[in-house]
Structures are given as C-alpha cells and as structure tokens.
Amino acid sequence: MSFPDTRHSALLRLHDRDESVRRQSFDAIVDAYWQPVHKYLRLRWRETDENAADLTQGFFSKTIESDTLARYDPAKGTFRTYLRTCLDHFVCNARKQASRTQTLPLDFDVAASAESAEELFHREWVRSLFSLVIEDLRASRDDLRFRVFERYDLNESEVRPTYDELAMEFDVTTVTITNYLAAMRREFRKAVLSRLRELTVTEREFRSEARAILGVDV
C-alpha cells in the first residue's frame, strides 16, 4: 500500500452536492484540527481538560450547524487563522452565557497577545498535522525503513542511537541506515505537503502554509 500522492482540498469539497463527500471532508478537517483546538482551549483559555473536550465538541458541532467552515474566504487569510478567530468568538460567547449563571473564572490569560495566540495555535496545528502524517506513513509503510525512522527521528529520548548502533540493531550497514532515513524524510516531507493540500483552499494559501511549516517555496 502506498501513500496517496495528491489529496484534494477538503475545504473545497465542503461545497460538494454529495452529502457523503461533505461529511468525509468535514471529518478530515476535524481530524486535523481537533487536537489543536483542544490544546488551544487548555493553554490559551485555561480550560480544564474536561471543559476543553466539551468545548471542542461544541465548537465543531456549532460549525456544522451554522455552516461556518464553508463560509471561509481564502482572500481574507489562512484557514487556520479563520478557524482560530471563530474559536475565540465561540469561547467568548460560551463564557458570556455561562456568566449569567455563574461567576467567570478570572485566571484566564486575557493579556496574551493575538500573536502569541496565533503562534500557539500554529504550533499545535503543526503537531496535529505531523501526527496525522506519521500515522498515514505507519499504515502505509510497515517496513524496516519506517522502523528506522521511528527509532531515530521519532525517538522521544534526548540522546538518540548513533547510525552505527542502528545498523547493528537492524543488522544492516551504516550506509543503508543513512539511505533509509533520507528516503523516509523525503517521504515525510512529501506526505506533509499532501496533507497540507487537503487542508488549504487556494494555491496561494497552500504555498503560504508550506512556507510557514517547511520554509520552502513549492
């Protein structure tokens, strides 16, 4: 099984006439943004884990209900920024409603700048995007190359094994380890671009996001 080279924009497919296509597209977007939204609510809005999960669920339900995602206009900015702005409005409204019945918590970080909120959301979004890509790669490549990549580039420990140690562990030459890692990194980069294509609408937005994440002009 090989990794799909080209993905079509899920955001564009939200306008499809076919209900099942729209549903699939919405699921793809939720897959990519669920964790960033949840983490953003935890860190930026200082919600508890449970509240953040409820708010995330509520936010995405609301976006289906009010067709928010389909109203995104790429001419006004990236989808990521649009979604974050919608999320901020959603949380403000939710808190206003809650304040009618209970006291607002005063510890949330109202002083945090818009830029730091954007950076936070961006970082979590990249984390989610990379996680999805790694799962795609894991599903499509259950071979030695992926295991080498996992042992080296996905290794959680501060000190990673050397190429020589990996060569001994996997019973291949050091050159093979170098080649496997180079190939997997190439595939990872390609897969990230492919996922990115799915989560952007216009070519301009795709290029801008690619530059923000990969630092490259594609």
Added chain:
Amino acid sequence: MLSDRVLDRLRGVIDAPDLEGTRYELIEEVGRGGMGVVYIAHDMVLGRRVALKILNSTAEACTLASLEHPGIVPVHDAGSLPDGRRYYAMKLVQGTRLDNYRAARPSAADRLRTFLRICEPVAFAHSRGVIHRDLKPENVMIGEFGEVLVLDWGAAGRMDAVETVAGTAGYMAPEQLAGITDARTDVYSLGKLLEYLSVPTDAKPVRAIAAKASSTGAALRYASVLELSEDLASFLDGRSVSAYRESLVERASRWLSGNKTLAVLILTYVLIRAAIFFFVRH
C-alpha cells in the same frame, strides 16, 4: 501526540535540504539567518567540503557571482533542490569571525589594517552598483592566512533600487528603516564596525573617523567607502585626517612622530650651530 522534542526534531528534518540528485552530501548546519540557512556539505565530484546556502531565490547567488574579489567568497555552483528551494555552493571559509578576532585583542595597527581590508570588497561591490546592507562583525571572517572576507550578501541590493527593509539593529543606518539605501548606508555600518574594533585608548582621529562615518544624517558621512578608507589610511601614514581638526600641539606632535630622523638631524644641526656660535663668542 508528538512531544515538543520530537516536533522540533521533525521540523528540523523537514527543513533540512534534500540533496538527492545533486553532487552534494549534507554534513551539518552551521548558520541560520533571515535570508537562508548555511550547511557544510561534501562535494562528491571534487571530493571537497563546501558551504551550501539554501534560500528561496537565486538572486543572492547571482549578485555574489557578479562580484569577483579576493575579499568576497567565490560561488562554485547554484541549482534547485527537489522541493523547489534554491541553493548555491561556495568556498568553505575556515578562520575567525571578526568578533572573535577582536576578543583576541590585536594591536591598534592590526585592527585598523584589518578594517581597511574590510572596506576593500565593500568599495569594490559599490563600484559594481551593489550595496551589502548588513555589515556587522558576524559577517566578516579573518581567514587562516590573514585574508579578510566579507560574507552573507543575502540582504544585498542594487544601489539604484528601493529595497525592502533589511539589516541588523546597531549596524543599520537610520534611513534603512525607510528602505532608502545608497553607498552611505554601508559607510554607516562600516563606521559602526570601526567603532566596534576601537578601544577607548585609540587615537582621537580614529574615533572621529568612526563618528563621522556613522553620523545619523547620511549627508554628514563620507560620501563613499573609498573616502572613509583613504582618511583612515592617512592616519596610519601619519597624515592629517579630514574628520578631525588638530590643535597646533597635536599637529607638531604628529609631525615629530612621523619625521623622527629629520627632527633629530635638525635638532643636532641647531645644537652644533649653537655650540659653534657659543665657542666663537667666548
């Protein structure tokens, strides 16, 4: 979910250039700036190490290739990576950065001569219509054999063009903030570099030259790098400098220190004549 450590590692992995299909093999990253990332790479065809700069356009490589000067790092090769980024390979310069050179406390004469050699490639670039726009200690390298190289021409622009804002705070001319640049923009940065290389005990004319070069108003500076270096060379040759008005005592003292033999001869002559006069009279 991925930890912050793995996330940063993957961002590094994804950022690292894919040199597949090129003649280079990546060794390590050595520098990163707003204009690109520099790596050490192995040139598999010629079997040597090169500095490989990855950037988003070939403009810098073309600018650099048009500037053939011993004080400017030569470009060997340029091309595109499979991911669309551009690269160019240049000579890997081994040596000491200007900030480290200064930390080794060289003599005043050495410092000033080094500064003059920084001016040479900059003046050459100006003669070709190119301004560096980001002169600072980190962008000057003193090579193994004492050669001085001006690096990182990523912010360089044509002298006659209105450019985007580029430069480094502390070395950037005030007008650069408005995107206005000409030869005097680099004169300002050179003035700041001279100030950086100077120590409080340096002669007043040297400090005056640095102050004139880094005047806030462009019209108050030297009109060209050549004028600046000529003024400093005058100081090194024991002549007066345009940036500093000497007192009579300073002028006499400078003349004496530059003409010691002549002064001794004149003094000897005067003493002998005085002795003869005194002997004849008595």
